[in-house]
Amino acid sequence: MILKEKFLDDATKSIIWQVVLEYRKKRERAILKNNLEKEKFREELYQIKKKAILNIEELKKKAIENLKENGIEVLQAEDAKEAREKIEKILEGKKKIVKAKSNTFNEIETEGFLADKELTETDLGDFLVQIFQEKEIHPVLPALHLTPEKISQKIKEKFGKEIDPKPEVIADFVRNLLREKISQAEVGISGANVITSDGRILILENEGNISLISRYPNTHIIISGFEKIVPNLEDALKIIKASAIWGTGQDFPVYVSIISGPSKTADIQNQTVIGAQGAKKVYLILLDNGRSKILKEGFEELLYCINCGACLNFCPVFHQIGRNYGSRYLGSKGIIFAGLSENLKKAVDSNCFACTLCSACFENCPVKINLPELMKKLRSLTEKENLQTKENQEMVEKIREFGNPFGKIEEEKIPKKLYCC
Numbered sequence: 001m002i003l004k005e006k007f008l009d010d011a012t013k014s015i016i017w018q019v020v021l022e023y024r025k026k027r028e029r030a031i032l033k034n035n036l037e038k039e040k041f042r043e044e045l046y047q048i049k050k051k052a053i054l055n056i057e058e059l060k061k062k063a064i065e066n067l068k069e070n071g072i073e074v075l076q077a078e079d080a081k082e083a084r085e086k087i088e089k090i091l092e093g094k095k096k097i098v099k100a101k102s103n104t105f106n107e108i109e110t111e112g113f114l115a116d117k118e119l120t121e122t123d124l125g126d127f128l129v130q131i132f133q134e135k136e137i138h139p140v141l142p143a144l145h146l147t148p149e150k151i152s153q154k155i156k157e158k159f160g161k162e163i164d165p166k167p168e169v170i171a172d173f174v175r176n177l178l179r180e181k182i183s184q185a186e187v188g189i190s191g192a193n194v195i196t197s198d199g200r201i202l203i204l205e206n207e208g209n210i211s212l213i214s215r216y217p218n219t220h221i222i223i224s225g226f227e228k229i230v231p232n233l234e235d236a237l238k239i240i241k242a243s244a245i246w247g248t249g250q251d252f253p254v255y256v257s258i259i260s261g262p263s264k265t266a267d268i269q270n271q272t273v274i275g276a277q278g279a280k281k282v283y284l285i286l287l288d289n290g291r292s293k294i295l296k297e298g299f300e301e302l303l304y305c306i307n308c309g310a311c312l313n314f315c316p317v318f319h320q321i322g323r324n325y326g327s328r329y330l331g332s333k334g335i336i337f338a339g340l341s342e343n344l345k346k347a348v349d350s351n352c353f354a355c356t357l358c359s360a361c362f363e364n365c366p367v368k369i370n371l372p373e374l375m376k377k378l379r380s381l382t383e384k385e386n387l388q389t390k391e392n393q394e395m396v397e398k399i400r401e402f403g404n405p406f407g408k409i410e411e412e413k414i415p416k417k418l419y420c421c
């Protein structure tokens with residue numbers, strides 16, 4: 001049972017719905033433009049990820065070897081705490097940090113982490129969410145709920161600058177502000193979309209902020225779960241294409257950075273110098289944080305996820321309660337991930353019992369992750385631990401006793417408790 005205050009307001013629901021309708025049209029156009037047979041491509045992606053996850057230990061070993069050979073410092077972190085400690089150590093003595101959107105960074109973040117630093121979000125949506133001191137509402141469109149009027153009002157309050165409430169004017173104002181921050185930053189932090197076992201890190205974007213933060217500051221820290229590793233660049237580019245099509249309905253992202261190491265030059269008498277115009281030092285924090293447990297417990301499909309957010313666009317529960325349906329990652333994926341990587345109580349608190357098992361997520365997932373089946377499996381784990389909600393326990397007892405979840409039904413009378421929201 002979900003409390004009324006957890007529901008989104010009607011205006012936000014309506015914005016989400018408009019965005020979803022537009023997204024659907026764009027996605028179909030992008031599939032056509034790429035000349036793809038949708039189901040064949042989904043199956044291909046499923047097989048790429050399945051094979052990669054089956055061989056993940058070997059791929060990880062190769063990737064680490066090759067990345068190190070390329071000059072990238074690879075640090076493995078068992079859990080979120082270790083990842084935070086490693087990042088803090090790299091940031092010792094440094095103050096100005098610029099950050100790009102990273103789901104993995106959100107995964108390890110805790111209150112107070114890097115509070116002594118000047119950390120600026122450089123994705124426009126994340127920057128807006130940061131100045132509003134809110135949480136993102138969608139992984140791809142974090143500021144979906146903020147109107148241009150609200151944003152220009154906030155800019156006036158925060159920066160004392162009056163600007164027209166028009167998206168292009170807001171984008172221009174933020175562009176100038178962020179360019180100044182990026183040019184002064186000592187460290188850039190980002191996530192990764194795909195890593196190849198031959199030592200490449202691929203990051204996609206539209207805004208251009210990731211290209212800047214990965215090249216302008218002296219140090220670039222990349223944080224990623226190890227499940228992002230695939231054998232080669234060919235597979236990686238298919239995942240990049242799918243991320244664009246299913247993520248935002250584009251036929252391909254505006255930019256894809258393929259990072260193989262710190263910047264270098266051999267232009268002076270063929271002597272290699274590390275640190276030309278890009279980052280001088282590149283770190284990769286490779287995170288486990290429950291992923292090995294996910295593999296061990298038979299939930300490996302969850303690690304096929306490419307974080308495109310398509311499942312959320314079609315989830316009827318997310319459309320009603322927004323980020324109350326999920327944990328650090330939103331939606332069913334986030335709930336199952338939280339249940340396994342943190343604890344089962346977290347999955348219950350993130351509303352695992354609100355899932356309708358309608359399968360819209362499964363049908364719209366580019367990697368064919370059967371989230372409803374994983375959700376059922378997770379719920380049975382919570383049952384074994386006796387963690388179900390009171391309402392669910394009542395319903396189960398009534399089904400056992402009366403063959404229906406409402407209890408004794410009297411003719412022409414509405415049952416006392418309907419267990420609806």
Ligand code: SF4
Pocket residue numbers: 246304305306307308309310311312333361364365366367368369371
């Ligand atoms: S579960 Fe599938 S649809 Fe949802 S974010 Fe992951 S890859 Fe995208």
